[in-house]
Amino acid sequence: MALYSEKVxxxxxNPRNVGVIxxxxxxxxxxxxxxxxxxxxxxxxxxDIVTDVKFETFGCxxxxxxxxxATELIKGKPVSEVLQLTNKAVVEALDGLPAxxxxxxxxxxxxxxxxxxxxxxKNGIEYDKNLFPDCDSCAHCCDQ
Amino acid sequence: xIYADNASTTKMSKTAINAMLPYFDNIYGNPSSLYAxxxxxxxxxxxxxxxxxxxxxxxxxEITFTSGGSEADNQAIVSAAKAGAKKGKKHIITTAFEHHxxxxxxxxxxxxxxxxxxxxxxxxxxVTPQQxxxxxxxxxxxxxxxxANNEIGTIQPIKEIGAVCREKKVLFHTDAVQAAGHIKVDxxxxxxxxxxxxxxxxxGPKGTGLLYARKGIVLSNIIHxxxxxxxxxAGTENIAGIAGMTAALEEACASIDENYNKMLPLRxxxxxxxxxxxxxxxxxxxxxxxPGNVNFCFEGIEGESLLLLLDDKGICASSGSACTSGSLDPxxxxxxxxxxxxxxxxxxxxxINEEFTEEDIDYIIEAVTDVVTYLRNMxxxxxxxVNGVRPHVFAK
Numbered sequence: 001m002a003l004y005s006e007k008v009x010x011x012x013x014n015p016r017n018v019g020v021i022x023x024x025x026x027x028x029x030x031x032x033x034x035x036x037x038x039x040x041x042x043x044x045x046x047x048d049i050v051t052d053v054k055f056e057t058f059g060c061x062x063x064x065x066x067x068x069x070a071t072e073l074i075k076g077k078p079v080s081e082v083l084q085l086t087n088k089a090v091v092e093a094l095d096g097l098p099a100x101x102x103x104x105x106x107x108x109x110x111x112x113x114x115x116x117x118x119x120x121x122k123n124g125i126e127y128d129k130n131l132f133p134d135c136d137s138c139a140h141c142c143d144q
Numbered sequence: 145x146i147y148a149d150n151a152s153t154t155k156m157s158k159t160a161i162n163a164m165l166p167y168f169d170n171i172y173g174n175p176s177s178l179y180a181x182x183x184x185x186x187x188x189x190x191x192x193x194x195x196x197x198x199x200x201x202x203x204x205x206e207i208t209f210t211s212g213g214s215e216a217d218n219q220a221i222v223s224a225a226k227a228g229a230k231k232g233k234k235h236i237i238t239t240a241f242e243h244h245x246x247x248x249x250x251x252x253x254x255x256x257x258x259x260x261x262x263x264x265x266x267x268x269x270x271v272t273p274q275q276x277x278x279x280x281x282x283x284x285x286x287x288x289x290x291x292a293n294n295e296i297g298t299i300q301p302i303k304e305i306g307a308v309c310r311e312k313k314v315l316f317h318t319d320a321v322q323a324a325g326h327i328k329v330d331x332x333x334x335x336x337x338x339x340x341x342x343x344x345x346x347x348g349p350k351g352t353g354l355l356y357a358r359k360g361i362v363l364s365n366i367i368h369x370x371x372x373x374x375x376x377x378a379g380t381e382n383i384a385g386i387a388g389m390t391a392a393l394e395e396a397c398a399s400i401d402e403n404y405n406k407m408l409p410l411r412x413x414x415x416x417x418x419x420x421x422x423x424x425x426x427x428x429x430x431x432x433x434x435p436g437n438v439n440f441c442f443e444g445i446e447g448e449s450l451l452l453l454l455d456d457k458g459i460c461a462s463s464g465s466a467c468t469s470g471s472l473d474p475x476x477x478x479x480x481x482x483x484x485x486x487x488x489x490x491x492x493x494x495x496i497n498e499e500f501t502e503e504d505i506d507y508i509i510e511a512v513t514d515v516v517t518y519l520r521n522m523x524x525x526x527x528x529x530v531n532g533v534r535p536h537v538f539a540k
Contacts, residue, residue, distance in 0.1 A: 012452065018522045033486030033525050033534070036446050036466050036474065040524040058525035060448035060467035 004061060005095035011065035016072050019054040026122070028114025030107050037063045037104065039111040041071070045119055048079050055111075062094075062101040069093050070108035083116060083131060085109060146504050149460045150345075150436055151294055151322060151495035156388070157347040163391035164349065167384035175381050176372065185383055192383075192390040199397045200339070200356055201330045208355045208363065208373045209386050213321040213342030214245035215366065216355035219377070220317045220338040221249045221288055223357070223364040225258060227315075228285020234258045237279045237287045237314075241265050241480040243294055245340075246319055250288075263289075269298035269428035269481045277308045287316045291323035291339075295464055295477040295493055296428030297437025299327065306335025315361065321345055321353075325396030326434055327404070331356055341393075343385065348392030352385030403498040407435035410500050414438045417509030421516055423529070425538045427478060427491065436497055439464075441483055442490045443538055444526030445519040447474075450492055453515040459508060464491040486525070487537045 004012070021042035031038040037059030044052035053075050055067040070090050074082045087105035091097050097105060113132050120127045147155070167188065173179075175186035193204040200207075210216045221236075228234060238250060240262045250260045261279045263271050276287055287309050292299045302318055309316035317338035320329055325346030331339055338361065342353040357363055369378025396403075415426055415438055423443040442450070447463030454461055464475025466489060473479070474488035483491075494508060520526040528534040 009452075012449070013456065015522065029524060033489075034484075035472070036485070036489035038523075038525050056522055056524040056527065058444065058523035059446050060465070061452045063446075064449055064522070 003098065004065070005097075007069075007093070007095040008062060008065040008097065011068040011094065012061045015055075015057075015064055015068040017054050017068065017075065018056070020056065021052060021054045024054075024115075026115040026117075026119030028111045028116070028118055030110045030114055031059070033058070036060070037107060039063065039067050039107050041067070041111040041115040043112075043115045043119060045079060050074050050077055050079065050082055059104065059107075060101070062097050063104040063107065065094060066090050066097070066104040066108040067111070070105075070112060074112060079116065079119075082112065085112060145458045145460065146508065147460045148494040148496055148500075148508060149462050150497045151297070151434075151493065152462055153344045153350065154347045154497065156344075156349060157392055157395055159395050160343075160348050160388040160392040164384040164388040167387055171383075175383065176370065185381075189381055189383055189386060192386045196354060196390050196393055199329075199393045200324075201332045202356050203359060205374070206356055206359055208357065208377050209381060210340075210353045210355055210377060211351055211382070212353035213243075213319065213340050213345075214353075216340030216342075216353050217243070217245040217288075217317075217319050218249050219355055219363060219366045220340060220357065221246065221253070221286065222366060223362065224286035224288075224315045224317065224338070225253050226364045227362060228283075229258075231285070233283045233285035235261070235281050235284045237261045237263065237276060237284060237289075239263045239265050239271050239289055239300075239480075241269065241293055241295075241477040242288070242290050243319055243321065246288055246290070247476075265298075265480050267482050268432075269293055269296045269477075270432060271300055271305075273301055273304040273308045276305050277312070280308070280312045280314055284312075284314050287314055289316075289318055291318045291320035291329065292327065292434050292437075293428065293477060294322050295475060296439045296481065297322070297434035297495075298428040299323070299432045299434065302336065303334040306337075309337070310335050322434060325393055326400065326436065328400060331358070337361060343389030343392055346392050346396040349385045349388040352382055352389045354389070399498070404435045406498045407496060407500070410496060410502065410505050411435055411438055413502065413505050414494065414496070414508060417505070418512060421513055422540050423536055423538045424516075427481060427483065434495075436495050438494045438496070440492050441478070441487045441538075442492065442516050443487060443536060444523050444529050445490045445516060447489060447491050449519055450490070450512075450515055453518070454511060457511045457515070459511055462493045464493065465489045484537060 024042040025045040026043040029040040042054045087109040090105040173182035173185040197204040324341040339356040344350040427439040447465030448467035478488035
């Protein structure tokens with residue numbers, strides 16, 4: 001029994017959408033080096049559609065696979081739909097993650113939300129603040 | 145496949161396998177049985193005890209066979225603690241980077257009112273005899289310090305620490321699981337009162353180990369039951385395992401110098417090769433180090449993804465990252481030598497054996513260099529380091 005599903009290993013070995021978008025419309029970074037994982041998501045948004053997305057991840061296999069899968073799930077989608085993305089959807093798309101790796105999928109969801117929030121803030125768009133969890137106080141990370 | 149995780153476990157030697165086989169079918173009697181068939185097994189058991197004792201330079205009766213290193217560590221520590229408590233001595237000295245078999249046993253004793261001093265192991269991963277001397281108190285009942293560290297391979301000044309303990313009349317136990325069969329272990333010369341070893345670390349079988357306890361030291365049972373092992377360890381003896389361990393120990397001890405001389409230049413080649421990766425550093429002292437151990441930290445990457453990609457390249461290795469340990473914190477050993485969390489997450493342990501070739505080493509160097517570069521290129525942490533947003537820990 002392998003540690004990860006084939007889907008996870010595929011996204012880990014061949015991550016989709018790795019890289020940086022210069023002058024991105026929204027950028028979100030979560031995690032910290034002390035915990036051992038950082039995810040950074042770059043969004044290009046045109047007419048309320050996520051036309052391009054890139055990620056950079058420092059972390060374990062499931063962190064890299066989760067970010068890769070999350071970018072796949074939101075690419076080409078309207079912002080309203082992207083806002084609905086949950087970590088559960090990422091886990092399901094990966095055919096599951098080991099219990100102690102679920103926080104990787106949470107990071108992916110949070111990174112995307114943070115990038116959207118950045119997009120709203122940059123463009124002065126009104127939004128419901130409750131939609132965005134306070135990443136600095138999220139429970140998954142260890143004490144610094 | 146290149147198996148570079150020999151500190152985790154080793155492949156059994158043919159000699160050890162062959163030594164075990166008779167005890168599965170031909171000589172399967174119970175050593176506790178009265179009849180000749182059982183006594184044949186008993187003789188084999190005592191023969192093993194004698195030969196294992198010769199390897200460690202102790203008396204056969206000073207050896208108790210166990211299920212492995214963890215059991216031996218548990219029994220040594222608990223025995224010393226119980227004897228100490230009877231005299232009102234409830235202080236134990238150890239180091240911050242012991243194996244969990246020692247640390248968790250001590251944690252349990254702390255709950256029972258024992259006080260434990262955890263000595264600093266410095267950035268080189270070595271404790272000094274002076275530290276031990278300074279820490280010993282009137283109520284110290286045990287000093288337990290590992291012979292060589294399982295993660296970073298640093299060898300402790302065991303003989304000198306033993307001398308300090310003798311002088312101050314405090315029991316000295318050493319977890320020699322990583323040392324036995326790889327470097328010289330001589331309980332008399334090295335002033336050791338109790339010592340734990342595990343067969344599968346030197347090409348013997350898993351599930352077998354032994355505890356040496358100097359004559360006069362009273363062992364307490366951890367496993368209660370029958371009168372096996374002079375009533376100090378109940379349970380029908382694992383004769384096949386003991387025979388395999390004994391054969392492996394003899395074989396390893398007879399080739400210590402030869403294997404050391406084979407491995408040392410390979411270890412040095414590996415260290416030199418990995419040192420060329422920028423912003424990386426060897427963990428633990430380079431000189432006082434097991435001949436097969438190489439342990440590095442690489443800035444900007446995480447150890448588990450490094451291991452997975454090395455696995456894809458056919459290399460088996462291990463890491464002290466939190467993700468591989470299953471906890472939030474990275475290796476306590478790396479933290480004990482002062483590595484910050486963010487660097488400890490990017491650690492890699494490669495432990496070679498005497499069968500490695502220069503070609504294997506060069507393949508590992510190339511693979512690790514490629515994988516580290518690849519992972520750094522997708523790491524926002526690495527980007528921040530390169531751009532000066534976060535400070536580097538290591539020199540370039």
